[in-house]
Amino acid sequence: MCGILGLLLHDPSVDAAPEICEGLALLQHRGQDACGIITCGPKGRFFQCKANGMVRDIFDGASLARLVGGMGVGHVRYPTAGSFNNAEAQPFYVNSPYGIVFAHNGNLINTASLLQFMDATAHRHINTSSDSELLLNIFADNLQQTGKFRINEDDIFTAIGGLMSQCKGAYACVAMLAGFGIIAFRDPNGIRPVGMASRKSGNGKDYLFASESVVADASGFSEWEDVRPGEAVIITRNNVSRRQVALAAQFAPDIFEYVYFARPDSVLDGVSVYRSRMAMGDALADEVQRVLTEQNLSVDVVIPVPDTSRVAALNLAQKLKLPYREGFIKNRYVGRTFIMPGQQMRKKNVRRKLNAMALEFSGKNVLLVDDSIVRGTTSREIIQMAKDVGAKKVIVASCAPPIRYSNVYGIDMPSRAELVAHDRDTSEIASAIGADLVIFQTLPDLISSVRQFNPLLTTFDCSVFTGEYVTGGVDEGYLQHLESLRADNTRGKLALSGSGQGDMEGQGRAESNGNGSVGIGNEVGPSRKDNMRVNGTQTNGADDTVGLYNTFNTA
Numbered sequence: 001m002c003g004i005l006g007l008l009l010h011d012p013s014v015d016a017a018p019e020i021c022e023g024l025a026l027l028q029h030r031g032q033d034a035c036g037i038i039t040c041g042p043k044g045r046f047f048q049c050k051a052n053g054m055v056r057d058i059f060d061g062a063s064l065a066r067l068v069g070g071m072g073v074g075h076v077r078y079p080t081a082g083s084f085n086n087a088e089a090q091p092f093y094v095n096s097p098y099g100i101v102f103a104h105n106g107n108l109i110n111t112a113s114l115l116q117f118m119d120a121t122a123h124r125h126i127n128t129s130s131d132s133e134l135l136l137n138i139f140a141d142n143l144q145q146t147g148k149f150r151i152n153e154d155d156i157f158t159a160i161g162g163l164m165s166q167c168k169g170a171y172a173c174v175a176m177l178a179g180f181g182i183i184a185f186r187d188p189n190g191i192r193p194v195g196m197a198s199r200k201s202g203n204g205k206d207y208l209f210a211s212e213s214v215v216a217d218a219s220g221f222s223e224w225e226d227v228r229p230g231e232a233v234i235i236t237r238n239n240v241s242r243r244q245v246a247l248a249a250q251f252a253p254d255i256f257e258y259v260y261f262a263r264p265d266s267v268l269d270g271v272s273v274y275r276s277r278m279a280m281g282d283a284l285a286d287e288v289q290r291v292l293t294e295q296n297l298s299v300d301v302v303i304p305v306p307d308t309s310r311v312a313a314l315n316l317a318q319k320l321k322l323p324y325r326e327g328f329i330k331n332r333y334v335g336r337t338f339i340m341p342g343q344q345m346r347k348k349n350v351r352r353k354l355n356a357m358a359l360e361f362s363g364k365n366v367l368l369v370d371d372s373i374v375r376g377t378t379s380r381e382i383i384q385m386a387k388d389v390g391a392k393k394v395i396v397a398s399c400a401p402p403i404r405y406s407n408v409y410g411i412d413m414p415s416r417a418e419l420v421a422h423d424r425d426t427s428e429i430a431s432a433i434g435a436d437l438v439i440f441q442t443l444p445d446l447i448s449s450v451r452q453f454n455p456l457l458t459t460f461d462c463s464v465f466t467g468e469y470v471t472g473g474v475d476e477g478y479l480q481h482l483e484s485l486r487a488d489n490t491r492g493k494l495a496l497s498g499s500g501q502g503d504m505e506g507q508g509r510a511e512s513n514g515n516g517s518v519g520i521g522n523e524v525g526p527s528r529k530d531n532m533r534v535n536g537t538q539t540n541g542a543d544d545t546v547g548l549y550n551t552f553n554t555a
């Protein structure tokens with residue numbers, strides 16, 4: 001679940017990078033592994049800074065000062081394809097045609113056939129295991145098909161329409177064409193979010209694309225509007241054009257954005273995330289009441305699992321007229337644990353992040369409220385912590401139903417075996433996490449918690465709860481293949497440096513031979529390397545595609 005951002009300033013002499021950096025910091029909750037910015041300056045030159053790390057680690061005054069130009073694209077990454085290799089940090093760049101920069105949130109599900117197409121038909125070299133680099137090249141290939149020296153908006157819409165008919169899966173994207181403008185588009189099912197906003201500037205306007213509206217609020221942009229499913233928006237210094245470029249499909253935004261991913265102060269597809277979480281708490285209260293009565297149990301106190309569940313837990317406590325206590329204190333310097341790579345790291349960080357106050361637990365029947373129970377990493381640890389400080393009974397309530405199926409659209413839950421609810425009923429889940437009782441929200445209640453704020457949203461992607469995939473094309477064979485590639489202990493997923501082997505779809509491409517010759521399987525093709533002037537921090541050989549401060553000469 002990455003964060004994407006595009007900014008075009010009316011005054012091209014003002015640099016966009018500092019504001020893009022501020023915006024990326026506001027999207028940090030969507031990806032903590034890597035981040036990057038590419039700007040476009042005079043003569044259509046691109047300037048880039050990207051690497052593994054959080055926004056605050058990668059950008060400072062000096063690095064931002066090198067990012068020249070009044071428009072740019074930014075990205076925060078949470079890997080869901082390929083590896084954690086530096087070389088897969090985004091945005092991506094490709095020089096032909098026209099010079100394109102690209103940032104993607106989501107996941108493609110037909111990468112195997114797209115790679116085949118790249119090799120056999122388009123003759124384009126994909127240098128990493130990232131599906132986003134592949135998507136960029138599909139875009140580039142479609143632009144190439146225009147065969148034009150200079151393109152216009154019509155050509156770009158046609159190219160994105162072509163991409164949408166070729167690519168399956170989830171993709172919200174922001175792109176930039178050298179010296180031309182910024183572009184956003186969203187897959188035909190609108191699974192991942194992206195919206196746009198504007199701000200008056202001199203005698204014109206500045207324009208923003210972002211994954212979430214919180215970026216617009218914080219930067220003084222207004223008139224937030226979601227990019228519609230299957231729509232593309234092109235913004236140049238003179239014009240804003242929007243067009244539906246895909247055939248109509250079922251609009252199905254991912255409901256997990258409301259449960260966990262998005263910031264509560266964002267509004268996605270017309271629904272306040274905050275209000276939807278309040279409604280989740282209200283609905284869950286009824287279910288909790290029902291189960292407690294059925295089991296003849298009582299609760300002394302409601303305790304949220306910081307951070308995300310707080311909003312829902314407070315509503316639940318109010319509705320049940322129970323005391324609400326912040327029994328777990330969160331270390332503000334530890335990030336989100338669910339989106340950290342690797343089970344060991346996640347587990348260690350739950351303990352680092354949360355501390356139980358004996359005062360609030362000792363001798364009580366506590367109801368812990370979390371937004372979701374996925375691998376059960378958080379629940380296992382905090383239940384133990386609650387018991388260690390003297391809780392009598394620990395009951396856990398989850399705002400989301402049991403998560404039993406893989407996510408294939410940009411959340412890193414590819415392996416069913418890692419999910420604590422997979423193949424377990426509610427009482428088995430309770431014993432797996434050490435709880436006295438677990439209570440789940442029902443799916444209809446979750447859906448109505450979101451939908452009541454925008455009845456036009458008739459469907460959501462609920463595949464992690466139901467195993468039904470709105471794009472089609474996800475069968476048992478595909479899921480098993482994905483599991484073999486991306487389970488927690490696989491080679492590709494764990495590659496932290498080096499060549500980023502561990503193919504995206506395990507076929508269609510040779511591994512890196514490291515000899516620097518042109519052709520299949522090179523980590524850095526000479527053409528790309530020759531076009532790059534590296535100013536500042538140099539990277540090692542394997543990661544040459546991602547120097548911290550690279551300047552691409554496109555003129």
Ligand SMILES: O=P(O)(O)OC[C@H]1O[C@H](OP(=O)(O)OP(=O)(O)O)[C@H](O)[C@@H]1O
Pocket residue numbers: 260305306307308309335336337338339370371372373374375376377378379
């Ligand atoms: O069952 P699990 O695999 O542990 O995943 C679910 C937990 O992870 C998330 O918290 P996280 O710490 O990532 O973020 P938060 O601080 O926003 O709640 C989520 O809010 C749950 O607490």
Ligand SMILES: NC(=O)CC[C@H](N)C(=O)O
Pocket residue numbers: 001002077078079080081082088104105106107108130131132410411
């Ligand atoms: N979470 C995401 O949106 C990830 C985007 C892309 N699939 C990657 O792994 O980089």
Ligand SMILES: [Mg+2]
Pocket residue numbers: 305306307308309370371378
């Ligand atoms: Mg949490």
